[in-house]
Amino acid sequence: MTSLETLTDAASKLGKDAIESLDDAREETAGALHTAASSTRRTGRQGSEAIGNLATGAADRLDATASYLEDHDLREVFKGLRRFGRRHLTGSLVFAVAIGFLAGAALNRAAHSYGRTSGGA
Numbered sequence: 001m002t003s004l005e006t007l008t009d010a011a012s013k014l015g016k017d018a019i020e021s022l023d024d025a026r027e028e029t030a031g032a033l034h035t036a037a038s039s040t041r042r043t044g045r046q047g048s049e050a051i052g053n054l055a056t057g058a059a060d061r062l063d064a065t066a067s068y069l070e071d072h073d074l075r076e077v078f079k080g081l082r083r084f085g086r087r088h089l090t091g092s093l094v095f096a097v098a099i100g101f102l103a104g105a106a107l108n109r110a111a112h113s114y115g116r117t118s119g120g121a
Contacts, residue, residue: 019074026069033066 037059072080085092 022074026073030066030069033062033069037062037066 040055040059040062043055
């Protein structure tokens with residue numbers, strides 16, 4: 001096996017491991033949200049009807065979020081973002097430029113701050 005094949009295999013394995021870890025975290029988060037929804041319903045039933053209605057609404061939103069997390073893996077989310085970017089190209093480009101500008105400004109500010117505190121120029 002060449003060095004390039006070894007590197008490609010290692011990168012592929014790392015990518016698969018990362019996706020599996022994210023999927024595990026997604027499933028754990030969905031489970032925690034379902035648990036929170038059940039707890040919110042129980043607590044809401046013990047209070048007044050108005051609080052119960054609010055708690056039920058919040059629990060329904062938590063359940064909907066958990067179900068979304070369960071039904072959509074990371075690849076689907078990225079595909080959806082890609083589709084959205086293609087449909088709204090101008091808005092996506094403006095958003096990307098704004099994020100880039102903000103990230104650049106933050107890095108520039110951090111670099112200047114680091115230069116002052118470390119005795120640099």
